[in-house]
Amino acid sequence: MRKNYYRWLAAISFISGVISMNTATFAHHGGVSSAFGPGAPIETASPLALGKGNFLIFEKFEYVPFEHKDHAEPENIDTFTFFNTVFGYGVTDALSFYGILPFASKEQDCQGASDGFGDLGLLVQYGFKLGERDGIRGLYRFGTEDSYGADYSSDDLKMSVIAGLTVPTGTTSNRDDEGNRFDMGMQPGFAAPSVTLGLAASKMIIPHFTLTGDTSVLTFTETNDGKPGNEVRFNAAGGYEIFEKTNGFLSRLDIIGESNFLHLTKDMNEESEKENDSGGSIIYLSPGLRAIFGKHVSVGALIKIPTWKDLNNESEQQGAEGLEDYRAIVTCSISF
Numbered sequence: 001m002r003k004n005y006y007r008w009l010a011a012i013s014f015i016s017g018v019i020s021m022n023t024a025t026f027a028h029h030g031g032v033s034s035a036f037g038p039g040a041p042i043e044t045a046s047p048l049a050l051g052k053g054n055f056l057i058f059e060k061f062e063y064v065p066f067e068h069k070d071h072a073e074p075e076n077i078d079t080f081t082f083f084n085t086v087f088g089y090g091v092t093d094a095l096s097f098y099g100i101l102p103f104a105s106k107e108q109d110c111q112g113a114s115d116g117f118g119d120l121g122l123l124v125q126y127g128f129k130l131g132e133r134d135g136i137r138g139l140y141r142f143g144t145e146d147s148y149g150a151d152y153s154s155d156d157l158k159m160s161v162i163a164g165l166t167v168p169t170g171t172t173s174n175r176d177d178e179g180n181r182f183d184m185g186m187q188p189g190f191a192a193p194s195v196t197l198g199l200a201a202s203k204m205i206i207p208h209f210t211l212t213g214d215t216s217v218l219t220f221t222e223t224n225d226g227k228p229g230n231e232v233r234f235n236a237a238g239g240y241e242i243f244e245k246t247n248g249f250l251s252r253l254d255i256i257g258e259s260n261f262l263h264l265t266k267d268m269n270e271e272s273e274k275e276n277d278s279g280g281s282i283i284y285l286s287p288g289l290r291a292i293f294g295k296h297v298s299v300g301a302l303i304k305i306p307t308w309k310d311l312n313n314e315s316e317q318q319g320a321e322g323l324e325d326y327r328a329i330v331t332c333s334i335s336f
Helices: 002-019
Strands: 055-065 077-090 095-108 112-117 120-133 136-141 157-167 194-206 209-220 231-244 250-264 280-293 297-311 327-335
Touching (some): 250 297
Antiparallel strands (some): 095 120, 209 231, 250 280
16 A cells, blocks of 8 residues: 555656646636545645536635735735636536636735736646556546546546636726826736646545645736746645545535645846846645535635745845735635
8 A cells, every 4th residue: 555655646746747847727816726526625726527517616715915025115015815716617527618707906005906807717627547447447538437526536546637828808907096007916917818738636545535736837928018927836735534424414524735836937027128026936835624515515725824935036025926924715616
């Protein structure tokens, strides 16, 4: 059993590490992860599919208070609050489509709040697994047992490829209390399309314990206002089932532990010059809980705590990833 544990841990890490060089997900102003189903984490994306003909409504709330810095007084960025709504549909047991509608509220001391909808996102996910059918072991596309409504975690190595894009429909013209246009980082939208590719994988390593990993790269296009830095993410999560009652109101309760790595390249200004006081690398450690009610309702709660960072010119940054006090996340998903 111990040899199998290390073998599958190495397999998931290797696959994720290779794909992380050219893949992606949604974020910079709050990420979207469609993590749901038995054994799924919260911030780390789950490879599980919706199942043929199933619909999903997924809501993610994220609250982010930032450290205040003397060099940014009296205009420290105070808090970001995100509401991300995801609508999904299972075209087949293996293929799912998602539409993402984000909303952001960003507050800056002495400058007021910048509220509005972010850029619309479109996402497609295709799932496959390393498992056994009819006594033959190999790669197979997902079946009904690999969907959101599955009764329990299976011990197949599940994987999914994720691809998506955003369209610049979000608000980018908000102004502060003095009538000046907020900086790009305070706007709900990015004013530029982005492309994302990624991979998620999970496996029940031992009974009641599921290991999940995902990796992604997000790439923005350049506009007249500049270009946000690209994002590379690698998430790893373990979920331990502490309660299960198939026919009960609360059918499952998992303890979640996650490690979330984020690398941001430098932003670019209007002159296409790199902003030296932007970007860097951060590791978050994130404890949480996930509860499943019946087969089709899932609620999760997580606290992301920045525990290590290597930011470019950190002494000149404020209101950026890695400089949060914490990130409080609550998710709710319903499938029907």
